[in-house]
Amino acid sequence: MTKKKKSLTIETDLSGLFSQPKATKAKTVQPTERIERGMSIDQALNTIIRQMEVSGYRARTISDYQLHVNHFAEVAGVKYLNEITSNHIYAWLSSMNVSNQTKLTRLKCLKAFLSKCFNNGWLQMKFWTNITVKVDNKVKEGATDREIRTLLSVLDLTDFVQLRDAAALLLMYQTGLRIGTVSLLENRHVDLEAKLLRIDGDIVKNHQQILLPLSDELTQILRVLMRQNDIIRREYGEKNEYVFITKRGGKISTSPSHNNIQKRLNKYARIYNLKNINPHALRRGFAKNLLDKGANIALISKALGHSNIAVTTKYLHLDKEEVANSLREFL
DSSP, X not given: OOOOOGGGOOOXXXXXXXXXXXXXXXXXXXXXXXXXXXXXXXXXXXXXXXXXXXXXXXXXXXXHHHHHHHHHHHHHTOOBGGGOOHHHHHHHHHTOOSOHHHHHHHHHHHHHHHHHHHHTTSOSOOTTTTOOOOOOOOOOOOOOHHHHHHHHHHSOTTSHXXXXXXXXXXXXHHHOOOHHHHHHOBGGGEETTTTEEEEOGGGSTTOOOEEEEOOHHHHHHHHHHHHHHHHHHHHHTXXXXXXXXXXXXXXXXXXXXXXXXXXXXXXXXXXXTOTTOSHHHHHHHHHHHHHHTTOOHHXXXXXXXXXXXXXXXXXXXXXXXXXXXXXXXXO
């Protein structure tokens, strides 16, 4: 038998090191009070923030969690998750001197935190589920013919940027296209001879192809714009085929939140005191026009590219009296 090296032989007796029962050891290092109270709010928040960071949450969202959860714990006077009750949440909401919409936003943040605690196994019941704040839904109005005509009348159509903005304005108002789709529209999508938009599903939110008619005035302004686009692209060496481009021939949208036309429309609204000149209001105006002219909800839903008619109904904000009057015609 090979003799074991002395350097590999442990002379200290450690035979009793792990002989103590596991349960007994755990009990000596973890007080009974800690077991009953469970996870503290601070510990839970720190752990959840680390989970959110790993999952790629925005810094702003993480900051909101820290702000509102800590504020809740301070106002409610609680330190442990298991101490929290519905009464604590109601007392916290009552302490705020802010609008109901702001209360609702903060409540959603706290409820999201508590739900993550539940998912981690630190809470046994979702007692907060039915807690809410009632907020009156503000009806978002659609653009009107008067507002559209007012703006079109003051734009200088001999200036490329204002011509482009006028074309985009009229296009969104008469077709209901989203600004994201408009920014990706290419020459191949526009059939000037047939006065039609033939849009592939790859640039539409619901990925379905759509076919939309163009009015005479919209066809005319698009023809002029597309001809001018070619001149600008040649001058600056751009190779794209977009219908709406910058004055140097580039793409008008570099991200979902950065769009030249959207910024320009917001500027016009401020300068000329026009309330509903923005991409969403133009889309709503398109839908309301269809409804006022007798189009049914199914047709409007199809034109808007909604996958569910219920979404279209909410989108139009039909009140009870309006629905009743419309139904009366079928009695």
